[in-house]
Amino acid sequence: MRASIIGLFLVLISTQWSFAQNSATEQEIKDLSKMKWEWMAEKDVDKLAKLFHERSKFVHMSGTWKKAEELDIIKTGRIWYKKADVHDVAVEVFDDTAILWNRITLQAVVRGNEVSNEFTVTEVYQQQGSGWKLLALTFSSVRDTHTIEH
Template structure:
C-alpha cells in the first residue's frame, strides 16, 4: 500500500510539472504572437491600412496621444485621412506580460510620423493592451508616452 501511495504521489508531481511546462510554452507562444501582431500593426499604420487596423482594434479601444485621446472610429479615420501618418516605428525594446486573456506590450520606439503636414520624430514608450476574445487578439488600448531627454 505504501509503495502504491508513493508511486501515486510521484505520478501527481510529474503531471503537475508537465502542466507547468506546457503553460510556460503556451505563454511564450502567446508572447511571440503578440510581438508579431504589434510589429504587423506598426507596418499597417505605415502603409495606412485603415481597414486592416479596424479589424485589429477592439470596438471599445482607446488611443492616447500627446494631443488627446479618442476611440477606435476616430483613430481609424485619422489614419485613413492621413491626419497622422505613422511612417516608421524604429523599435528598440519590447516586452510582453500576459495576465489571463490580457496581454500588455511595452515598446520603446523612435517614431517618424507626419502630423498636421509636419514630419516629426519622437522617442516614445508605447503601451499596447491586447485582449483575447473568441481565440483572437484585439488591440484594446494604445498609449504613447513621450520620453524626455532621449
C-alpha cells in the same frame, strides 16, 4: 514514494506546458503588434479596423480619442506613422488579456511636419473568439535611456 515521483513529474510537465502556452501567446501578441505598426505605416485602415475593438481608446501627446477618429487620422494622413523602430518589447499575459510595452523611435508626419520621437507605447489586447482585439494604445514620451523591465 512512486506516487510522489509521478505527482512531481505531472506538476513539472503541466508547468512546462503552461509556460510554453504563455510563450506562444506572448509571441503571437508581439507579431500582432509588429503587423499593426506596418498597417499604420501603410495606412491600411481596413486591417486596423478589424484589429481595433469598437470601444478602443488611443492616447497621444495631443489628445485622447476613440476608434473612428484614430482610423480617420490614419486614413487622411493627419498623422502618418511612417516607421516605428522597435528597440525593446515586453509582454505580460493575464488570462484573456495581454499587455505589450514597446520602446520605439517613431518617424511620423504630423500636420505636414516630419517628426521623430522616443516613446514607450502601451498596448492592451483582449482575446475574443479565436483572435485578439486592441483595447487601448497609449504613447508615453520618454528619454532614449528609458528601459522596459522584463
